Amino acid sequence: xxxVIQSPRHEVTEMGQEVTLRCKPISGHNSLFWYRQTMMRGxxxxxxxxxxxxxxxxxxxxxxxxxxxxxxSFSTLKIQPSEPRDSAVYFCASRPGRTYNEQFFGPGxxxxxx
Amino acid sequence: xxxxxxxxxxxxxxxxxxxxxxxxxxTSESDYYLFWYKQPPSRQMILVIRQxxxxxxxxxxxxxxxNFQKAAKSFSLKISDSQLGDAAMYFCAYRSESYTGTAxxxxxxxxxxxxxxx
Numbered sequence: 001x002x003x004v005i006q007s008p009r010h011e012v013t014e015m016g017q018e019v020t021l022r023c024k025p026i027s028g029h030n031s032l033f034w035y036r037q038t039m040m041r042g043x044x045x046x047x048x049x050x051x052x053x054x055x056x057x058x059x060x061x062x063x064x065x066x067x068x069x070x071x072x073s074f075s076t077l078k079i080q081p082s083e084p085r086d087s088a089v090y091f092c093a094s095r096p097g098r099t100y101n102e103q104f105f106g107p108g109x110x111x112x113x114x
Numbered sequence: 115x116x117x118x119x120x121x122x123x124x125x126x127x128x129x130x131x132x133x134x135x136x137x138x139x140x141t142s143e144s145d146y147y148l149f150w151y152k153q154p155p156s157r158q159m160i161l162v163i164r165q166x167x168x169x170x171x172x173x174x175x176x177x178x179x180x181n182f183q184k185a186a187k188s189f190s191l192k193i194s195d196s197q198l199g200d201a202a203m204y205f206c207a208y209r210s211e212s213y214t215g216t217a218x219x220x221x222x223x224x225x226x227x228x229x230x231x232x
Contacts, residue, residue: 093159102161
């Protein structure tokens with residue numbers, strides 16, 4: 001079991017550029033979560049998918065952020081245009097089903113926007 | 115909305131000793147789940163232990179145990195026989211028992227950085 005896979009592990013970009021973060025959940029898991037971790041705000045949920053459908057995106061900070069899950073094995077989080085305050089570690093997590101308690105986290109993507 | 119509070123930004127423990135990390139939470143729900151996650155320097159979030167609110171018995175996983183006080187809304191983590199590999203950030207998290215919408219998310223505390231000294 002490879003666990004949740006995220007790419008890239010590190011991303012450095014300049015303000016105004018588009019950034020795409022990728023996540024491959026654990027096979028068979030049908031719930032997927034995107035979290036953001038910053039020193040100021042800690043770990044926050046951005047968006048949650050169940051069976052590829054976005055269930056709750058109330059944590060997405062603004063329209064510059066968008067997330068998709070075109071199939072059960074892939075999700076993207078896109079920031080366009082990026083800003084320095086978007087610098088953070090972005091985690092993807094998956095869960096076997098809605099009734100399961102544990103979320104399995106990926107290694108995270110450290111994003112730096114200059 | 116639920117909130118999770120970890121009042122100890124940093125803690126230190128000597129190897130082989132015992133340390134307790136504090137966590138309190140605020141909720142109006144009667145059924146929920148509580149978790150402790152460990153985040154080592156690698157950034158990986160690792161589940162340490164979980165507790166179902168309906169269970170009176172405190173959860174235990176090897177050297178890790180919790181003291182769950184439902185009435186006081188307190189959920190502390192005790193690490194016995196501390197090891198150098200226990201050094202990490204520890205996050206307390208809450209999840210509603212409900213399976214709908216925002217209830218599925220984890221609400222995290224701000225974390226406690228644990229140092230383990232020789």
